[in-house]
Amino acid sequence: MTAPSPRNVTAAHEREMLESFVDFYRDELKETLTGVSEADARRRLVPSLTTLIGLVKHNCAVERNWFQHRLLGIPRDQIDGLASADDRSWAVRDDETVADVLAEYDAACAVSRRNAARYPLDHVVPHERLGDLSLRWIYAHMIQELARHAGHADILREQIEAANVVVGSD
Numbered sequence: 001m002t003a004p005s006p007r008n009v010t011a012a013h014e015r016e017m018l019e020s021f022v023d024f025y026r027d028e029l030k031e032t033l034t035g036v037s038e039a040d041a042r043r044r045l046v047p048s049l050t051t052l053i054g055l056v057k058h059n060c061a062v063e064r065n066w067f068q069h070r071l072l073g074i075p076r077d078q079i080d081g082l083a084s085a086d087d088r089s090w091a092v093r094d095d096e097t098v099a100d101v102l103a104e105y106d107a108a109c110a111v112s113r114r115n116a117a118r119y120p121l122d123h124v125v126p127h128e129r130l131g132d133l134s135l136r137w138i139y140a141h142m143i144q145e146l147a148r149h150a151g152h153a154d155i156l157r158e159q160i161e162a163a164n165v166v167v168g169s170d
Contacts, residue, residue, distance in 0.1 A: 015121055018139040019113075025146030026109055029056060032153035033098050040160045041098050049090035052160070055153045056101050060108045061089035062145060066138050067112035070125055081108065 033041060033052055041053040064083035068074050076083040081104065092101060121136040 014136075018121070018136070018143070019116075021143045022139055022146065023109075025143060025150050026059075026105075028150040029059060029146060029153055030102060030105065032150070032157045033102060036098065036157070036160065038098060040164070042092065043156075043160060045156055045159045049087060050152060050156070051090075051092070052153055052156050053092050053096075053098055053101050054090040055149050055156075056105050057092050057096075058085060058089040059146065059149060060101070060105050061085050062142075063105075063108040063112045066142060067115045070127065070133070071115055071119070071123075071135065071138065073125065 033056060036052060042051050044051055061082045062085050064079050064081055065076075065085055068079050069076050069083045082089055116135060116139075119135050121134060121139070123135045124132045125135075125138075127133050
């Protein structure tokens with residue numbers, strides 16, 4: 001599914017606009033893995049745990065955290081897959097491929113869409129540190145989170161492509 005550009009929903013109703021932005025940035029994040037080798041997807045170019053494939057894997061956990069744990073109140077240990085955005089969420093097993101992680105992300109996003117569709121934007125859920133949060137706030141937070149991580153991924157992809165051009169020019 002390719003999300004419509006947020007430019008195409010400038011006069012849409014609020015929910016359609018929020019969903020469009022979330023889906024657009026989900027697609028932007030996934031796009032950074034398109035055509036990347038398994039080795040390049042795992043290449044660490046910064047001191048943190050951040051890799052292209054790790055960014056998508058991390059966002060699987062972010063989706064589950066906000067749209068299953070927070071929105072539905074499902075305990076994290078009852079959610080299929082990691083639902084905590086801690087350091088473990090960046091880890092990709094050696095036997096997981098780019099295709100596997102993209103499929104996991106697509107599945108997590110599909111569950112997020114279904115869960116969010118059940119509630120109005122004003123639906124409120126408790127958060128132990130932030131207080132009551134609306135679905136509207138969750139969407140806005142996800143836009144911020146996804147846009148930031150898509151930007152990180154763009155930079156990593158740029159570094160990978162530049163390194164491959166240098167290596168390929170010998």
